[in-house]
Amino acid sequence: MAVKAVILDVDGTLMDTNYLHTEAWWRAFEEVGQRAPRAAIHKEVGKGSDLLVPEFVEGEEAQGKVSDLHGEQYMAMQEYGLPLPGAKELVAALVERGYGVWFATSAEPQELEHHMQLLEAEGRIQGVVSSGDVENSKPAPDLFQEALDRAGVAADEAVAVGDSIWDVQAAKAANIRTIGVLSGGAYDEEALKVAGAVAVYDNCAALLESGFPEEE
Secondary structure, X not given: OOOOEEEEOOEOOOEOOHHHHHHHHHHHHHHOOOOOOHHHHHHHEXXXXXXXXXXXXXXXXHHHHHHHHHHHHHHHHHHHOOEOOXXXXXXXXXXXXXXXXXXXXXXXXXHHHHHHHHOOOOOOOOEEEEXXXXXXXXXXXXXXXXXXXXXOOOHHHEEEEEOOHHHHHHHHHOOOEEEEEOOOOOOOHHHHHHHOOOEEEOOHHHHHHOOOOOOO
């Protein structure tokens, strides 16, 4: 069936922000006295914070603090989060070719505003689904299912793109064909394919050159 909607992850897929989030989480964990290796944190970026935090922080009080601390730390570094190669061009090309483009992201509203501006996506894409719009965050399928519902398309009329196994698992659970990109830095081609990606590209630039979404 022909593709009508393209659902894009943001952090690590369109925006070079995964390492900023990793550092922000590391600093937040430090502030509550619970140090974690940055490499381990990086692997968890892409999950909802409700699932990420308990992987590294014990105690309800500390867990309750770290999300706010992460937000403060990340916002101080946000200016360094820039579009990844081909990201703006991919979004523009998909819109111009008549596809419904949706962002499915765990980004906070203030982060999303920054991303939308730099990606030149405001007023161009059909919409954004964030973790605040659904009951369960990635790797649950809720974000992608909500995007399908809002777009008014069936799963086989959509394709998703993400950089982490959490993106791929979530989209696959919603029965959406999913493409992986390596631009987030945490996962290699094999890991993304094991998670369920049908193809993997270096970044959005390579994906656009492939003829996506007609050909991958």
